[in-house]
Amino acid sequence: MKPYTKIVAVLLAVVALLHLLRVVLNLELSVDNAEIPIWVSVLGFIIPAVLSYGLVKESQAKS
Template sequence: MTTLLGLSHDGEEGRSYSGRKVPDAKDSDLREPRTGLSSSIGTPILRGDSNDAEVPMKPASFLATAFLGIVALAHLVRVILGLEVQIGRALIPSWMSLVAFLFCGALATMLYRESRAD
């Protein structure tokens, strides 16, 4: 009988631990899980094989992507329709909405791609 880390192996079909039989692990069970970081905050995730189902976006990532996309579309609509925006006595030029469209659209796209790459 061989003892390793509190498990005794008596050469039979399984391992004995506290009088209970535990079946031997298969080769697939002994495989080390591949880990990664799901986002910049460092939350660990487990990744399966390449044929595993796709993991959906996290709720916060989805909401941020949707919000940035809606803001980007609102700025694009303002530019296309030529709507005027006035804050106090200052008139906001349309080119600022074009810049905001490009900025928010780029952020939404990057966030979407980053969440799908995990």
């Protein structure tokens, strides 16, 4: 796995885990007095997790 690919995969995994933490702990998030619903973090978990997994699998297939 190339270093940049590994870094991006890890960053995407961290983003996914932070969104999952928000969902599990039911943390409220607001931006400029607008509350961000929990479903945004559900998508924020799924999308980066799938991308991170895909990067790891793709880099292993090329080896």
